[in-house]
Amino acid sequence: MILYTFVIDLNAFLRFMTNVFSYIRDCKLFRKFIIDDLLFVEFKCLVEEIRFGMWSDANYFVFVTNGKKMWKTHRNDYMVKAGDALFVKKGANIAHQFHSEDYCALMIFMPDDFIKKFMLKFSDTIVYKKNDELIDSDGVLRLHVDDFLLSYMKSLEVYFEAHDHPNVNVIRLKFEELLLNIFTSNKHQDISSYLCSLQASNSVQLKQIMTDNYPYNLKLEEYATLANMSLSTFKRSFKSVFNESPGRWITNKKMALATQFLKTSDKTINEIAYDCGFEDPSHFIKVFKKHENVTPLAYRNTINI
Template sequence: MLNIIEALRSPSVAERFPTFRKFEIGDVLFASFSCPSSGQWEANWAEHDRIVHVLSGRKSLRAVGGTWEVGPGDTIFLKKGACFLRQRGADDICLFMFFIPDGFVRAAVREIAPDLPVLPPPADHRDMLIHINDDAGVKAFLQAMTVFFSNPGTPPELLLKLKLKELIASIVVSASNSTLSGYLRSVASTNVPSIPAIMEANCCHNLPIEAFAKLSGRSLSSFKREFRQHYGISPGKWLLERRLECSAHLLTTTSISVTEIVFECGFEQPSHFSRAFKAKFGQTPSEYREACAAAA
């Protein structure tokens, strides 16, 4: 699966997207680009949260929590992890993307925390996508980034950091973006993401164990050790069990094909899926579906 941060940082990205612009400050990445429509669902993942602003074109996005449609003028927040994207129509889509590491969010929120009113605990918002209402603070940030991307030079790092910190502060105190405010405050309240939350949100995506370690903000060895302490088994075994459970659920509750279920549940090959499914349930996926339908 494509790591979109690595792809946007690649030296060859400008060859694929002639209008591509980017600014980098350590792990923080600001990008502006247009891409043509393929008409296919395309999977990607990122180890950092991202804000996406659509300038033109339309996309469908599928991830934990549902499917969403975004179009010109929409601004969304995508949590770290994997998702599927598909462009709608033949037109190119033009985007701003801002990748924000947890460390930057923590520093920005904790800096203003003494001046914040006492707020209720953030809600447990499990959807991967949060719509952002373009209030005055969000509009000011987008206007500034439009100017920066339109000019040939690179803005000073201090100015880019300041604009992003202002955006985070604006969202945290915004009454119109309370869901995202709660999420950002929850990020600031911990030093590393929750392993169970990361695993549940991304278990049905075909990601390597190294990607799960990155998403959880840990080294591979620390991730494996803490995972086993929490679940009592290895990440690989847990992922296989969860993906098989997910596939069994889809077989009995939907009419989508077995091939589609392979894709939906994070398996690489249909043959591997069929072998693993039969080893767990004693039947092939098709036999299992037929038996459950007959028993209903």
């Protein structure tokens, strides 16, 4: 178990989709403690208003203690402030940091293996039916902050404020209690359904990962990591499941999303480029023109005639 303290400068997140789980886990400048496969971190930011892309190969909880922030998926925007809590699936999203107040949150990262071991340990308590259907829920889910969750958030703050290392067994037991509450509460069925889906077949999990994450600027190696596969295994599995190469499938999905935005939204071409996971607008325009034989602007103007 290790403990550090740091106020983060987010400039490192500006240019690329950053694996926030690996970044925080490996950085020696955060106040955090690691127990088994779990990573608990106090995340503090002193930055100007900024928008950045991030992804994580571990699911995580976010308990906001100060300031505000917005998580943006290709489905919805999720604004959070002090007292709010989120569950974020492994995968990618866009975060928007605001400069009006210093942002601070307590975060808990959970790799898939921990969830699977937890479900096996409490199999007598957790009742679930193995389901090989895709979960129709967003990559970011709000937690209902009741008295139990509020008490848990405050207890975490106490551990980070203490000078001594927290008791490993106590931290583990309290987190297991949190998960049991989520699995057995009607208020968090969307989260428990998703966690149960981690027991689904590899092909179903691959479909889920690609459906949730194709609009982001991720590399094939990063998709493979999300699927818990090597790159070569990922490519073979992808071809078997989707009957085409990953690159072609991702491009077709991004083009379908882009044309939808052009038809139904007032987003600018630049906004659509970034919301569809392109590195920059010029790259988006080039790919779109090759795919549709017209530029995005000409496509939109044709629709509006």
